[in-house]
Amino acid sequence: MDFNEHTATRAVQDSFRDTPDPRLRELLDALTRHLHAFVGEVRPSIREWEQAISFLTAVGQTCTDTRQEFVLLSDVLGVSMLVETLNEQQDGTESTVLGPFHMVESPRRELGDSIDLIGEAQPCLVTGRVLSGDGTPLPDAEVDVWQCNEKGFYDVQQPGVQPSGNGRGLFHTDPEGRFRFRTVLPSHYPIPTDGPIGRFLEATGRHPYRPAHIHFILRADGHAPLTTHVFVAGSPYLDSDAVFAVKQSLIVDFTESNDAETAARNGVQAPFRHAEFDLILSRELR
Amino acid sequence: MDFNEHTATRAVQDSFRDTPDPRLRELLDALTRHLHAFVGEVRPSIREWEQAISFLTAVGQTCTDTRQEFVLLSDVLGVSMLVETLNEQQDGTESTVLGPFHMVESPRRELGDSIDLIGEAQPCLVTGRVLSGDGTPLPDAEVDVWQCNEKGFYDVQQPGVQPSGNGRGLFHTDPEGRFRFRTVLPSHYPIPTDGPIGRFLEATGRHPYRPAHIHFILRADGHAPLTTHVFVAGSPYLDSDAVFAVKQSLIVDFTESNDAETAARNGVQAPFRHAEFDLILSRELR
The missing domain is CATH 2.60.130.10 (Aromatic compound dioxygenase)
Incomplete structure (x- = not known):
């Protein structure tokens, strides 16, 4: 079965089926479900997703020993x-x-x-x-x-x-x-x-x-x-x-x-x- | 009203109400809803959330002019x-x-x-x-x-x-x-x-x-x-x-x-x- 809008979430969840740590598997199962639901709802354009990736990359690259920009992102999103x-x-x-x-x-x-x-x-x-x-x-x-x-x-x-x-x-x-x-x-x-x-x-x-x-x-x-x-x-x-x-x-x-x-x-x-x-x-x- | 499990999503969505670009506002409204739903479902410990932040930070810091680790993350999550x-x-x-x-x-x-x-x-x-x-x-x-x-x-x-x-x-x-x-x-x-x-x-x-x-x-x-x-x-x-x-x-x-x-x-x-x-x-x- 090809990967498509309807098979995507199950395919990715299945890929995590051999995760040894049951808590990690639970977290990734839920992450996949919620992340795919978000993407499926807002249907980002290719350009929008590239912008999201660039933003997250910049957040990570701004982090140093004395600055934690990802904590800030988590903070401002509540x-x-x-x-x-x-x-x-x-x-x-x-x-x-x-x-x-x-x-x-x-x-x-x-x-x-x-x-x-x-x-x-x-x-x-x-x-x-x-x-x-x-x-x-x-x-x-x-x-x-x-x-x-x-x-x-x-x-x-x-x-x-x-x-x-x-x-x-x-x-x-x-x-x-x-x-x-x-x-x-x-x-x-x-x-x-x-x-x-x-x-x-x-x-x-x-x-x-x-x-x-x-x-x-x-x-x-x-x-x-x-x-x-x-x-x-x-x-x-x-x-x-x-x-x-x-x-x-x-x-x-x-x-x-x-x-x-x-x-x-x-x-x-x-x-x-x-x-x-x-x-x-x-x-x-x- | 204090910020709590039940008021959190609305409080963060409200903070985005003056976003000038309507598409960005729509994306952030949905992001807040799905992200909070994920967190509310899996109830990460403080330590687990710190580990997630550390992981995302490391992904960003691995990116260079010739390596894009955030694209890889997006790729392996489907x-x-x-x-x-x-x-x-x-x-x-x-x-x-x-x-x-x-x-x-x-x-x-x-x-x-x-x-x-x-x-x-x-x-x-x-x-x-x-x-x-x-x-x-x-x-x-x-x-x-x-x-x-x-x-x-x-x-x-x-x-x-x-x-x-x-x-x-x-x-x-x-x-x-x-x-x-x-x-x-x-x-x-x-x-x-x-x-x-x-x-x-x-x-x-x-x-x-x-x-x-x-x-x-x-x-x-x-x-x-x-x-x-x-x-x-x-x-x-x-x-x-x-x-x-x-x-x-x-x-x-x-x-x-x-x-x-x-x-x-x-x-x-x-x-x-x-x-x-x-x-x-x-x-x-x-």
């Missing part, structure tokens, strides 16, 4: 967030996308350290606890944070301007499950627009901005890891994040404070910004 | 062939995939020239006509041909071994619509297996082979261009082409011949192989 949502634990802090900027290891720092290595902008204090689902504090939990600076750039985007590791830190909670670190208020920012995804957003009339946020990955013994953000209340673009990552429960007040005692205790100068929140991890089921 | 089939003209020679090896321009040659620049293998004569759908011969039609050598390699795969342009030629039919050129019998061959697509085929228990064929792109005034192959009858893998490109109507006998007069007239030594076939173009509808 797929990263969908995958994150499908894997969400039910009784903890809500998760959100990893994003493309966790490409370098965060430098290990002590509680209270500053992740801002420049010191020119208003200081910001971030404090809180890591808790288990039942409210028990989790000591020695790993708190991996990364954020852009007050102008909206991550260190890896400005290698000559920001020192490596600026805006990044790997902390461990104290015996009461507390974390605290100093930083600057992150800015809203555009995702990188100088590559294929920038051209894609331009062609679709979409803006490239993300509301201001700090990234977190949390790990604690016996608990599922959590990848999330804390968003800065009042930031522009909270209602139109280019990567669909905002959840209402993740928006936190970064209040302006003149509290001299807190400032002195944490080594910041008043006035400063202060965000205080707990992050809750789900027990691992296994 | 999508290239599906797109070709959906665009097929109804009253001409059947079309098949372009493939990843038409990356360099074919050198212009005169009718009767050899596209084999090495001359070590048994000669092969290819002759025929380019006709319109009603059987009218098409003079001055462009016949762009490319093929691998008798060992299964294209020139661009062996830059130090084969001269550039070996196995390639751009011909124009004579006043009776005839074409003729000399070559060697192409071999069946594996698609490139030293990259991500090779690993993909390995992981899925699929062989990488394509049956022996010569590629053609045909162009003539007033007619739709045709991209196709002529397959060598009796070649291995005619029933399991790694890229699903075989159609029964495209299989042609490359007969062994001792015809001294034909040999002398065409500048080959007997015994030689000879394939004779017509290629039929559809009138352009516009």
Whole structure:
């Protein structure tokens, strides 16, 4: 039987019948079905398919050790967030996308350290606890944070301007499950627009901005890891994040404070910004 | 409303509502729907999605000026062939995939020239006509041909071994619509297996082979261009082409011949192989 519009999907699915890994076979069976259904529905011209291939090629070729354009593509199509949502634990802090900027290891720092290595902008204090689902504090939990600076750039985007590791830190909670670190208020920012995804957003009339946020990955013994953000209340673009990552429960007040005692205790100068929140991890089921 | 499994597809489709080009908007609307349906059905783990992103990144990064790994991916998923089939003209020679090896321009040659620049293998004569759908011969039609050598390699795969342009030629039919050129019998061959697509085929228990064929792109005034192959009858893998490109109507006998007069007239030594076939173009509808 010749390959044609009606036999195509079955022919390709059959080609995967000897895939040793049953999960891989399941994924490819479904991928073939959905991909062929898409193509069969929109009936791309030869030229359109060539353009699609060129676009995907350019996305891949834009990736480097410090830039992940395919994650960006997954992000702007809402797929990263969908995958994150499908894997969400039910009784903890809500998760959100990893994003493309966790490409370098965060430098290990002590509680209270500053992740801002420049010191020119208003200081910001971030404090809180890591808790288990039942409210028990989790000591020695790993708190991996990364954020852009007050102008909206991550260190890896400005290698000559920001020192490596600026805006990044790997902390461990104290015996009461507390974390605290100093930083600057992150800015809203555009995702990188100088590559294929920038051209894609331009062609679709979409803006490239993300509301201001700090990234977190949390790990604690016996608990599922959590990848999330804390968003800065009042930031522009909270209602139109280019990567669909905002959840209402993740928006936190970064209040302006003149509290001299807190400032002195944490080594910041008043006035400063202060965000205080707990992050809750789900027990691992296994 | 928060982004969740049920609101995700609509949220992403809404983000494309201001796309100026209506066809692009239609394509992205359908892409979002099918892509999210795939992800929602298979519910990939975070790790699985990271692996998918890494794979696509590697596919893009493998592409160079002389290698197109994303075309290969589209080929082995049967999508290239599906797109070709959906665009097929109804009253001409059947079309098949372009493939990843038409990356360099074919050198212009005169009718009767050899596209084999090495001359070590048994000669092969290819002759025929380019006709319109009603059987009218098409003079001055462009016949762009490319093929691998008798060992299964294209020139661009062996830059130090084969001269550039070996196995390639751009011909124009004579006043009776005839074409003729000399070559060697192409071999069946594996698609490139030293990259991500090779690993993909390995992981899925699929062989990488394509049956022996010569590629053609045909162009003539007033007619739709045709991209196709002529397959060598009796070649291995005619029933399991790694890229699903075989159609029964495209299989042609490359007969062994001792015809001294034909040999002398065409500048080959007997015994030689000879394939004779017509290629039929559809009138352009516009």
